[in-house]
Amino acid sequence: MANQSGRREYDLDIPNDVEPGTYADFASIWHTPDAFVLDFAVVKRPPKSVVNDDGERVTKVPTRVVSRVRVPPSQVFEIMKGLEKQLSMWERSYSKKEKPTEES
Numbered sequence: 001m002a003n004q005s006g007r008r009e010y011d012l013d014i015p016n017d018v019e020p021g022t023y024a025d026f027a028s029i030w031h032t033p034d035a036f037v038l039d040f041a042v043v044k045r046p047p048k049s050v051v052n053d054d055g056e057r058v059t060k061v062p063t064r065v066v067s068r069v070r071v072p073p074s075q076v077f078e079i080m081k082g083l084e085k086q087l088s089m090w091e092r093s094y095s096k097k098e099k100p101t102e103e104s
Contacts, residue, residue, distance in 0.1 A: 022066045035070040042066055
């Protein structure tokens, strides 16, 4: 049988406990030699301005990771393409039209 190449279609089976999704308002992205790691987090409480050990004023934002996703490097390009496609569709559907010019 010849190797058939063509478009793949995945039928996703989402478990009931995963289906509602998890809200995250922050993402930290980093990598190892074998994977890209996406840590999705939520802000736990309001940011606080503090002085760090070097005497520099910084804003600390306490967060809690709600999900960590490890992705093989080969999939990162596909994720980026998918995000770009969905963002373009979202912009066409939901983003605000041109803002009216402000009069002086």
